[in-house]
Amino acid sequence: MLEVHDVTKxxxxxxxxxxxxxSVKKGEVFGFLGPNGSGKSTTIRHIMGFMKPDNGYIxxxxxxxxxxxxxxxxxxxxxxxxxxxxxxxxGKGFLDFIARMQGxxxxxxxxxxxxxxxxxxxxPIRKMSKGMKQKVGIVAALMHNPEVIILDEPTSGLDPLMxxxxxxxxxEEKAKGKTILLSSHSMEEVEKTCDRAAxxxxxxxxxxxxxxxxxxxxxxxxxxxxxxxxxxxxxTKSKLDIVFHQKNVVRVAIQGNFDEFLAETSKxxxxxxDVFTQNLEEIFINYYEGEx
Amino acid sequence: xxFPLYKQMMKIQMKSILNYAIGSAFYMILMVWIYPSIAVxxxxxxxxxKVMPESLLKAFGFENGFGSFESFISGEYYxxxxxxxxxxxxxxxxxxxxxxxxxQGSMAYLLSTPITRGKVVFTQACVFFTGIxxxxxxxxxxxxxxxxxxxxxxxxxxxxxxxxxxIAALLLFFAVGGISFxxxxxxxxxxxxxxxxxxxxxxxxxxxxxxxxxxKVEWLRHxxxxxxxxxxxxxxGDANLVLSFSLLGLIGILTIAIGILFFQKRDLPL
Numbered sequence: 001m002l003e004v005h006d007v008t009k010x011x012x013x014x015x016x017x018x019x020x021x022x023s024v025k026k027g028e029v030f031g032f033l034g035p036n037g038s039g040k041s042t043t044i045r046h047i048m049g050f051m052k053p054d055n056g057y058i059x060x061x062x063x064x065x066x067x068x069x070x071x072x073x074x075x076x077x078x079x080x081x082x083x084x085x086x087x088x089x090x091g092k093g094f095l096d097f098i099a100r101m102q103g104x105x106x107x108x109x110x111x112x113x114x115x116x117x118x119x120x121x122x123x124p125i126r127k128m129s130k131g132m133k134q135k136v137g138i139v140a141a142l143m144h145n146p147e148v149i150i151l152d153e154p155t156s157g158l159d160p161l162m163x164x165x166x167x168x169x170x171x172e173e174k175a176k177g178k179t180i181l182l183s184s185h186s187m188e189e190v191e192k193t194c195d196r197a198a199x200x201x202x203x204x205x206x207x208x209x210x211x212x213x214x215x216x217x218x219x220x221x222x223x224x225x226x227x228x229x230x231x232x233x234x235x236t237k238s239k240l241d242i243v244f245h246q247k248n249v250v251r252v253a254i255q256g257n258f259d260e261f262l263a264e265t266s267k268x269x270x271x272x273x274d275v276f277t278q279n280l281e282e283i284f285i286n287y288y289e290g291e292x
Numbered sequence: 293x294x295f296p297l298y299k300q301m302m303k304i305q306m307k308s309i310l311n312y313a314i315g316s317a318f319y320m321i322l323m324v325w326i327y328p329s330i331a332v333x334x335x336x337x338x339x340x341x342k343v344m345p346e347s348l349l350k351a352f353g354f355e356n357g358f359g360s361f362e363s364f365i366s367g368e369y370y371x372x373x374x375x376x377x378x379x380x381x382x383x384x385x386x387x388x389x390x391x392x393x394x395x396q397g398s399m400a401y402l403l404s405t406p407i408t409r410g411k412v413v414f415t416q417a418c419v420f421f422t423g424i425x426x427x428x429x430x431x432x433x434x435x436x437x438x439x440x441x442x443x444x445x446x447x448x449x450x451x452x453x454x455x456x457x458x459i460a461a462l463l464l465f466f467a468v469g470g471i472s473f474x475x476x477x478x479x480x481x482x483x484x485x486x487x488x489x490x491x492x493x494x495x496x497x498x499x500x501x502x503x504x505x506x507x508k509v510e511w512l513r514h515x516x517x518x519x520x521x522x523x524x525x526x527x528x529g530d531a532n533l534v535l536s537f538s539l540l541g542l543i544g545i546l547t548i549a550i551g552i553l554f555f556q557k558r559d560l561p562l
Contacts, residue, residue: 048404051559070408078404080562084397088304100296101405140401 001026001179002148006056007046017042017203021056024181026147029174031190031197031211032183039203040183041081044152047181048078060148074102077141081152081183083133091121091128091136095143102144110143116165130157138166142173149173149180155189167192187283191215218283219255221276224265226250231268238264251276294407294415301419305385312381313427316374317434323368324438327361350504350524360448362457365435366523370457375518378427378461379497382469383490385423389416390476390555391485400562413477413555417548420469428462456533457526463540464521468493470547477551480561517543 002024010016017039024030034040045051047058049065049072058065063072085094095110114121117135125133134157141149155163170180170193184190190197191211198208209217221243226232229248236242236250240261244251248271254261265273341349390413393399402412432455439449472489479485496516503513513519520540525531 045560045562048400048562050400050403050562052557069403070406070411073404073406076404078400080397080400080404082397085401086300086304086393086398097296097300098401098405101294101402101407103406 001028001061002030002047002181003059004043004047004056005058007043007053007058008055009042009046009051009053015039015203017046017200019056020200020203020205022198022205022208024179026179027174027177028196029170029180029182029194031194032181032200033185033187033190033197034183034200035185038200040185040200041152042203043200044081044150044181044183047150048076049073075147077144077146077149079137079141079149079151079154083137085125085133085136087126088124090124091119091132094125094136095121095139098140099143104144107143109145110139113139113142113169116169117162131159131162134158135162138169142169147178149178151180151182153183153185155184163189187214187218216256219253221251221253221282222261223249223251223272223274223276224270225272225274227269227271235264235268240264293418294411297402297407297412297415298418301389301416302422305388305419305423308385309423309426312377313430316377316427316431319369319373320365320431320434321438321441323365324361324435325442327364328442328444330364331361347505347507360450360527361439361443362450362453362527363524365454366457366527370461370523374431374461375464375497375521378424378465379468379493381427382424382465383472383486383493386420386469386472386476387479387482387486387489389420390473390551391479392482394480394560394562395482397562399560403560403562409556410552413552417473417552420473421466424462424465424469428458428465431461432458453527453529457523460521460523460526460531460533460536460540463537463544464518466544467517467520467540467547468496470544470551474547474551474554477555478558 004020004022007020008016008018010018015037020039020043022030032040032043042051046053047060047065049058049069052066060072061075063075065072086097089097095114096107099107099110117138119132119135119139121136123132125136128136134154138154141151155166158166170182174180174193180193182190182193191214194211196208196210197214199206199214223244224232224235226235226248232245232248232250236245240257241253241255242250243253252261390399393402399412403409435454435458436451443449471492472485475489475492476485479488496518499512499516500518503510503516503519517540520536522531522536526533
């Protein structure tokens with residue numbers, strides 16, 4: 001449904017994307033993971049036909065997105081990473097305007113989405129918070145029932161409740177057989193919705209894997225606070241990857257070996273265990289180190 | 293052309309278009325209103341004009357004196373003030389119609405709908421043309437309204453020449469705006485686009501002014517499109533209207549067409 005074939009685009013400053021290839025099947029949710037500045041948005045700009053690749057091509061529904069501008073957009077719903085609306089409009093005014101541009105007559109889905117997202121559409125856009133704007137963007141991306149949905153960092157600006165609702169919406173679209181590409185810099189966002197994911201770094205695809213495989217490769221940091229400092233000392237003698245140790249506090253990196261971790265910690269009385277959220281480089285530190 | 297987009301853009305731009313149009317109409321009516329009092333003193337004024345250095349008169353378009361209403365208005369309004377005001381308009385509006393949307397990113401929304409890039413920018417060009425057309429139309433009408441209100445039969449008013457003057461102005465601004473539109477289509481940055489098209493337009497305008505003031509550098513006027521619009525020549529009947537009209541029209545059409553072509557082919561940082 002969506003095919004990115006060997007796309008290279010080099011900018012004057014030497015950055016860009018290089019030989020990016022992946023494809024997303026119908027009914028699949030594909031995650032596109034990478035730290036900021038890694039080339040996610042550049043790839044999406046190519047998918048949307050805003051940029052011409054130096055090499056390679058992108059096809060949506062078998063139409064080249066650069067050559068078939070104005071045609072291929074019929075099948076695509078798009079949520080930009082940084083949303084900029086036209087000035088001087090209300091949410092409803094903007095959505096209706098986009099609907100007219102899309103040639104959309106049936107506004108039932110628009111209405112339904114507005115209700116579900118609990119969006120006050122009569123607010124002027126310039127008075128909207130980031131989260132509200134994001135909701136308007138989500139409605140605009142989905143209201144014409146597109147077959148392919150491209151979302152650039154979709155949940156940024158949404159509160160946890162709305163993030164959950166968003167995930168629900170995506171899973172519903174998936175159940176309807178829609179093809180979804182979702183870019184993100186957070187593994188958590190991707191693992192909740194995606195079937196597969198690609199990791200991109202410095203403009204190159206590092207790996208494309210099943211989401212379960214990625215989860216097992218994930219490096220997680222746990223901070224264990226023991227009752228006694230002596231226990232902490234003993235704990236650090238185990239085979240586990242100790243990142244930090246001070247008095248009775250030990251920070252340990254776990255990558256798939258949860259059983260071993262549990263077995264070792266349960267030997268001693270534990271006061272507290274914390275999980276650390278990490279950025280993408282830290283999560284896939286092995287992958288990135290291999291690249292260096 | 294895409295009609296929903298045209299309608300939306302007109303809605304956004306209408307306020308500023310009307311501001312220019314109403315301002316222009318007011319100035320016009322004011323000029324018509326004071327004309328009779330000047331016309332009474334035409335003789336002494338014409339005497340006064342004769343003593344002034346010729347180059348200065350030329351620069352401000354007063355060389356025809358104040359004998360008829362068109363020659364008065366061509367010098368008093370079309371020669372400098374209208375030209376400056378509309379040049380500003382023709383730099384700002386084309387920048388807002390393309391470069392600003394690219395710079396801000398809202399162009400991404402327009403292009404994520406099934407409408408080709410060519411159609412989007414062509415629609416924007418139509419919005420620009422509608423803008424200058426409305427301004428010149430309202431300016432022209434206000435001239436006639438002023439005539440009906442304040443002038444008498446004995447004041448000489450040649451409607452045909454007055455209309456020619458307005459068509460010439462419209463075409464000049466079409467050409468100036470076309471150049472700005474081309475710059476706007478190839479710019480990623482709104483401010484840069486505004487700066488470059490402003491420098492081109494006012495550069496041309498200044499060349500024309502300097503060329504008019506000093507005969508030594510009159511050759512400068514060969515390098516500016518503003519010399520194709522000469523209100524005093526139109527009024528006196530000395531202007532080659534066919535040549536200047538077709539040249540200005542051609543410049544406008546070509547620059548806009550090239551702008552659209554570039555816009556279709558280029559990378560957009562959206």
